[in-house]
Amino acid sequence: MRQTLIAGNWKMNLTVSETEEFFKNFKFRKKENVELLLCPPFTDIPITRFFLERTSVKWGAQDVYPSPKGAFTGEISPSMLKDLGCTYVICGHSERRQILGESDEFVGKKVQAVLKEGLTPILCVGETLEEREAEKTEKRISEEIGAAFSLLKKEEIEKIVIAYEPIWAIGSGRAATAEDAEKISFFIRHTVKEAAGKKAAESVRILYGGSVNADNIADFLKEKDIDGGLIGGASLKPESFLAIYKNA
Ligand code: PGA
Secondary structure: OOOEEEEEEOOOOOOHHHHHHHHHOOOOOOOOOEEEEEEOOHHHHHHHHHHHOOOOOEEEEOOOOOOOOOOOOOOOOHHHHHHOOOOEEEEOOHHHHHHOOOOHHHHHHHHHHHHHOOOEEEEEEOOOHHHHHOOOHHHHHHHHHHHHHOOOOHHHHOOOEEEEOOHHHOOOOOOOOHHHHHHHHHHHHHHHHHHHOHHHHHHOEEEEEOOOOOOOHHHHHHOOOOOEEEEOHHHOOHHHHHHHHHHO
């Protein structure tokens, strides 16, 4: 049984003092079958750890550099994140691919480096509106997944989380329909099966991301191949994030 994962991606939002405010109002009743995760900016990780370390909620990072250490000014290594208690790392979010020009190969290296440190990568994949209209969604996702899988062993593939985030649905208030998200999630699971076998296909968790909120989360989670959500905007306020958790 795959455990549901509700993950918040704060992106470049919330200062340390705003994070303290957030946690003052972060009160919830624990659900056994749902894992809750927050990925704040790097600067907020220590304070997030302070508030979450005695709870069941996990924390992680939004990005990483795929090297253990060295002359990489401004970058953060997997071991630095592990040292701060992070358990998950988002790799290849579309904003990094599009704004910062990260290639499929570079994202693949991040996934590999995160696994090597014993952390769980959340590999983000998804198509632009143009790719969708040109019916190239599956092709694009195969490329993104293929670049990462080419660097991984089957046992490593089993451990990853994949987030399907259609780029046109992110921050737009226009989420994919649950049926469309399921269609692609099924395709992703099939791709995992082809690459790493049945066991991997059954264990990899697939999240949907893109304008998820408390009203639509349950529809996505009803689908057979969707195991959780990656939530941007609605994770910035404790009330909206916890409402999603409650409805999950
Ligand atoms: P959104 O962002 O929930 O604000 O659409 C999702 C994401 O980018 O992970």
